[in-house]
Amino acid sequence: MGDFMPFTDRELAYASFIAFLDLYKGFDFLSEGGPVSIGEILDLLGKSNIADLSLLEYVSKDDLRAIRSYKLVDYYNDNDFTHSSGFYGCLIELDEQRIVCALRGSEPMSEIRHRIADWVFADLMLLNSEITIQQKECENFARQIAYSKYIHRYTSMAVAGHSLGGNLASHFAIISYKYGLDDFIEICANFDGPGFSNEYLNREEHRRGIERMQERMFNYTWSFIGALLNPVGEVVYVKANWEGKNFVTVHRLDNIVLDGDFVAHGKIGKIEQYIGDLSRKVDDAPDSVGNAVFVFLSVLVLAGYWLVEYMFDNTGELTVAGYLIVINLLVFLSPYLGMAEAIPIALVCILRLQKALFKEDSTLYKMAERIIFSLGDIFKMPQDYSYNLLSETLRLGLIANM
Numbered sequence: 594m595g596d597f598m599p600f601t602d603r604e605l606a607y608a609s610f611i612a613f614l615d616l617y618k619g620f621d622f623l624s625e626g627g628p629v630s631i632g633e634i635l636d637l638l639g640k641s642n643i644a645d646l647s648l649l650e651y652v653s654k655d656d657l658r659a660i661r662s663y664k665l666v667d668y669y670n671d672n673d674f675t676h677s678s679g680f681y682g683c684l685i686e687l688d689e690q691r692i693v694c695a696l697r698g699s700e701p702m703s704e705i706r707h708r709i710a711d712w713v714f715a716d717l718m719l720l721n722s723e724i725t726i727q728q729k730e731c732e733n734f735a736r737q738i739a740y741s742k743y744i745h746r747y748t749s750m751a752v753a754g755h756s757l758g759g760n761l762a763s764h765f766a767i768i769s770y771k772y773g774l775d776d777f778i779e780i781c782a783n784f785d786g787p788g789f790s791n792e793y794l795n796r797e798e799h800r801r802g803i804e805r806m807q808e809r810m811f812n813y814t815w816s817f818i819g820a821l822l823n824p825v826g827e828v829v830y831v832k833a834n835w836e837g838k839n840f841v842t843v844h845r846l847d848n849i850v851l852d853g854d855f856v857a858h859g860k861i862g863k864i865e866q867y868i869g870d871l872s873r874k875v876d877d878a879p880d881s882v883g884n885a886v887f888v889f890l891s892v893l894v895l896a897g898y899w900l901v902e903y904m905f906d907n908t909g910e911l912t913v914a915g916y917l918i919v920i921n922l923l924v925f926l927s928p929y930l931g932m933a934e935a936i937p938i939a940l941v942c943i944l945r946l947q948k949a950l951f952k953e954d955s956t957l958y959k960m961a962e963r964i965i966f967s968l969g970d971i972f973k974m975p976q977d978y979s980y981n982l983l984s985e986t987l988r989l990g991l992i993a994n995m
Contacts, residue, residue, distance in 0.1 A: 599779070698786065
């Protein structure tokens, strides 16, 4: 590969952020066949008001100065129309030698086209499919880059993305050998994106790519999203800024903590680990279970953004309705989970509803009783054991409220 300046985590995080900006709207106007300064594009878009640049509010002045110095080389956009796949990727020049292929993650659920393209057919489809629609478009982008006239101007390349974009970045690296890009790629950074299903990993062309690339693939994980399914490459637990955040909102890219130009190492909590383990158990379950979970979650997503707001409060915590939905999903999955997995989820959900559990005539008390005794039937626990489990749950809830 020759001499080159290594890519830093900070640069790859910047590139992952840039992928969420619609810079192509300015690039098409300014480009004369070559790279265009991102600073020039931002200045044009800021004046024309044809692109949403609100994400820049989360960027510090120093970070923005660095981002403006980069150049946009190329892009692939299948995200403009209702029936598009939702895929968007861009190629960013850091300097005369180095480029980063950055892939966009899931966009806000407030728009129906994003709920369908990103959250259902890209995110949820990761659960039980060999390849998703956006992963196919990602391969088209790899082909576009490989057969371009500009690619030979550079000496090294990185691939990066956040959330769904991180999964797409990993996929790009895995299939890169098909287009002669594998020797060109120095590193792939998946910033808190999910891994892959067993179906994906068992596909022959994917196995071949994983063998070639896995030592250069890194999964920077700090929330439960990054713990989902099966990672490819090294898992690096990263320190995140939890101030004013919860286990949902901490997932955002701007919460990552950097130590100089590289990620600060940290750890993830038991809840995040547990959700990751649960996702892999669902993936290991019969196809009918994975399909049913996919349909269940798809209905929740497609029901509308209002339902998501109904499930979560303004801090991102689950509401009573949210916990009841989780409990119902648990009851459905419990035949496929061991007692060690099923019981703790039920207890956590019930304890989070604890304020309404102390009156034995309350609806939630009866629901808690029904759930625990149902789990007792599933795992053939003696009735006395189930009753003691319910009593202990309520006792712990009472202590927690004192």
